[in-house]
Amino acid sequence: MIGRLNHVAIVVPNLEVAAALYRDALGACVSAPQQLAAHGVTVVFVELPNSKIELLEPLGDASPVRGFLDKNPSGGMHHLCYEVDDIIAVRDHLKRAGARVLGDGEPKLGAHDKPVLFLHPKDFAGTLIELEQA
Numbered sequence: 001m002i003g004r005l006n007h008v009a010i011v012v013p014n015l016e017v018a019a020a021l022y023r024d025a026l027g028a029c030v031s032a033p034q035q036l037a038a039h040g041v042t043v044v045f046v047e048l049p050n051s052k053i054e055l056l057e058p059l060g061d062a063s064p065v066r067g068f069l070d071k072n073p074s075g076g077m078h079h080l081c082y083e084v085d086d087i088i089a090v091r092d093h094l095k096r097a098g099a100r101v102l103g104d105g106e107p108k109l110g111a112h113d114k115p116v117l118f119l120h121p122k123d124f125a126g127t128l129i130e131l132e133q134a
């Protein structure tokens with residue numbers, strides 16, 4: 001059902017510092033910062049040959065990643081994003097299987113202007129899962 005690993009997301013306290021680390025120390029290609037007000041984050045993508053790393057910094061006081069940073073001041077891995085063909089069919093399948101979909105359960109447009117949903121980490125081996133309709 002799930003397809004490619006679209007990205008691994010890391011929350012960081014300073015996006016500029018983290019982007020420079022990936023660009024200069026690790027020699028990766030890093031996108032320009034993008035503010036996603038609806039998600040309360042500013043994001044850059046690190047392009048890897050086989051996947052992407054999403055670096056996230058809180059945007060605004062109500063940012064959903066603010067609490068994560070309070071618990072992990074130097075940053076840390078936040079979620080994995082898997083690609084799916086039909087996000088509604090996958091969501092309905094997972095709900096029938098007892099998994100909890102976060103928020104109102106309706107897909108929102110993510111950083112790539114594609115529909116995304118998040119699944120409760122307690123239902124998936126302690127890892128927050130993002131599904132993106134590829």
Ligand code: CO
Nearest residue numbers: 009054081130
């Ligand atoms: Co993501």
